[in-house]
Structures are given as structure tokens and as C-alpha cells.
Amino acid sequence: MALAAAFVIAPRTLAASSSGGGFADQRSLIKALREAFVDYWGSGDRDFSPALQSVVDYWFRYHVAKAAIAAILLIVLLALGVRLWKAFLRAGGLGAGRRAALASAGSVVTVLALFSLVMVMVNIQGAVAPFASLLPMLVVGKAGGELADILDQVKQRLADSLSAGGQTPPTLEVMISDFGLYHVAMVVIAAIVAIVLIGMSVVSWMTRTGSSDRRTRRVLGSFGVLSALLSLPMIVVAVANTTTSADPAPAFLAFFEGGW
Template identity: 30%
Template sequence: MIGSLLATGSALIAAFVFAPAALLGGAVSGDAVGRGLAEYWRSGGPRYPALLAALVDHWFRWHAIKVVISSLIIVVFALLAVALWRRYLHGAAGHAAGAIGATVFTVLATGLLILNIQATAVPLVALLPMPAAGESGPVPHEIRAALTGPAGGPPALTVLLGEVERYHWVMVATAATVLAALAPAGAALWRRRGAGDARLRFLRRTLSVLLTVTASLLLLLVVAGALSAAAPGDTLLTVLAPA
């Protein structure tokens, strides 16, 4: 079973890296993002022009594929962690390192899932940091000028600010949901850390530490996301800042 889970997990990791490009015919180019953003900014309306609409749709599907794969990675590595911890508890001391590694990888895959849910929900904002988007002529400078100038601006600016706000509220909601699920489990493990034999105590203490660290990182994501959502103009300025 452990060998099968390792093989499946390795295949899923490879799929996470290569499947979106293979299924969708390549990634989005930064130059295209820059051109699409320029067209949108100068269009005078809130609707995406054809190029930007195609890029947003492509990026939505790209990250939706990664959401599915990262969800499967979490399931597989969680099962692997359970199997290895059971082997450890039943006498195979050498499995402890593998169990910890599988647990950590499950946590990392959860982080990937959160990021890809965020990018799937608001793909336009996920496109903005692409390197060439900051080198697309005067448009980023025009957007920064509109953000720092008098209130108002073209309809595209209103849409961009709304999408930036929504992007970070998605992060807040997703990270808070995972935090709400993990925090009670970590607290329960910590309360019972001294019960049982030496191996069971080691398992509980290790998992409680890992969950506490994970919960702390999730709390930071929630706070950072809320601050970014509360000031979408400042956040957009940071995204568009020249390298």
C-alpha cells in the first residue's frame, strides 16, 4: 500500500507541474498579459476585450486543473502519512521520518490548494504579477497615476480594484476555513500529548507542533489577506510596482 501511495503521489506531483500546459496547449505569456491589460485600460469600458478575456479564461482553467490535482495530492499524502504513522506505532521505528515527511507534504499541498483556489476564483489578478505585465509600455504607469491621482478613473480601474479586493477576500475565506478545521485538532492533540506510550506521545507532540505552525501561517494569511482586501488601491500599486 505504501509503495502504491508513493507512486501515485509522485505521478500527481508530475501532473501538477506538467498537466495544465499539456491539456491547455501552453502557459500564458507575459507579453500577452501586457497587451491585454493595455487594450483593457484603453477600451473605455468595464468589459474585457477579446485578448484579455481569452487570457482570463485560460488562466481560470489552468488553475482549476491545479485545484483538482492538489486536492488529490492532499488525499494521497494524508493516506500515506496515516499508513506510515501506523507502521511506526506498531514497531517500525524507521517509518517516523517518512511519516513526518508525508505529513509536511500534506500541509504544503494544502497551501498549494489555497493559492490555486484563489487564482481560479479571480484569475485576472493572478495574471497581473507576470513579469512582462510590468513592462507593457505606459499602461502600468497610467494605472499607478490613476490610483494616486484624484478619485475616479476609467471603468477598468473600478473593475481592477474590485477584483483585487475579491481576490484577497477569497484568500481570507479559504485560509480561515482550513484554520477552523485544523486548530481544534491541534489543540486536542496538544492536550493529550502526555498520554499513552512513548511512541504515541511522540506522534501527538509532532502532529501538534506541525498543526500549530500551520495554524500560525494560516492566521498570517488571513490577516494579510484582510489588510490587502481593505486597501485594494495600495495592493494594486504594489502589484504594478516596477521591478
């Protein structure tokens, strides 16, 4: 419970603890990002402006903190889940109510562990490509004034470069590159998770085969099936992100057109 609360509360404080400072809330972060992005696009340079670099650095630290806390939470939940399922397997002499309580608790902890795993994955992805993970904040809600004009320019330049092979501004090249890196990161992360899940499934089934206890065989078989099934969406995610990372520009245009 403490780690779950820390996952929600602590990252903003930890990210703001460096000399770069932080932001009071999400609204102030979005405001700072949009103002910095307007200046960055107007500069035409590949290098981030100091204001934009400050926002990107903060977002990197934020995701690192989130990923670290989620990873610790995942370890704790895995350890707790193992203890609960072992207790369930040893609960042959206990009443049906106690066994049901242990099974229910083990199932809840397993689901929470899976949620923590997803949080680790997405926050590692955000830490690898913090600029790309900030981009949705540019288009969320209603963008007015100069930002709306710039977003229209971004879409037009992207469309021109895709249809007629027009020259891509340096700032747009950086954005496309980081967008591609964002998806490459998920390819690697999802592939690793899929391999681990498949390995867990194989180990579960092999251990199940060598066990003579009916309840143990049932639990191990369930984990084997669950791990195999969970590996499938990970494979789909890895393949989908591979396609995007191979040619990020069309997907990047779709994102600005509301397709992400």
C-alpha cells in the first residue's frame, strides 16, 4: 500500500528535487511544454532550447522515478504472490473458506503484479524517449493561438515530406527520430517480457508434469496457461511497434491528426 501511494505521489517530488526544479501540477507542466515548444519550433535548430530541455529533463526523471517504484512494487507483489500460492497449496487441512480466501488473495495479488509490470514497461519507455512521451500534451485539449498554427505547420510539413519528398526541418527530424525511438524501446521491452512469460510457462508445465499433487498440478497448469496467454499480447505489441519504428513518419502524422 505504501509503494502504491508512493507511485502516485513521489515521482513528481523526486523529479523536481534536482537543480532543474519541477512543476506545481499537470496544468503548469503542459503550459511550460507548449511555450517551450513554440520557441523550439521557431528556432529551427535541432538542439532543444533551454526551456524545452528543462521540461524534457524533468519528464525523464519523472519516468525514472515511476519505473523504479513500480519495479520495487512488482518485486514485492511477486514475493507476496508466491507466499500466498504456497500457503494455498499447503492448506489441504484447512477449511474451504480459508482455502478460498488464500486463492482469492493470490489472484488479486497476481492481477496487481501484472498491472505493476505494465507500469514498469510504459515508464521505461517514457524514460528512454521523454520528448516523444511529452508530445501528447501538445495536442490534448484545445490548442489555440500560436501553438495551433505551429501544429498545423507540423502536419503540413509531415504530409509534404511523405507525399512529395519535401525537405524536413531539423526540428521535425528530431521529433520523428524520438518518436521512432519511443517505439523501438517498446519493441525491446515487449520482446523481453514475452520471452520471460514464455519461459515461465515452460517451467510451470515442466514442474507440473513432475508433481503428483492434484492441487499443485492445477495451480502450476493455470500459471502455465496464463503466462502463455499473456505472452501473446506482448508479441502483438512488439510486432506493432516494430512496424511503426521501421517507418515512424506516417504514424507520427497520424498522431498529430488524432490517430494515436
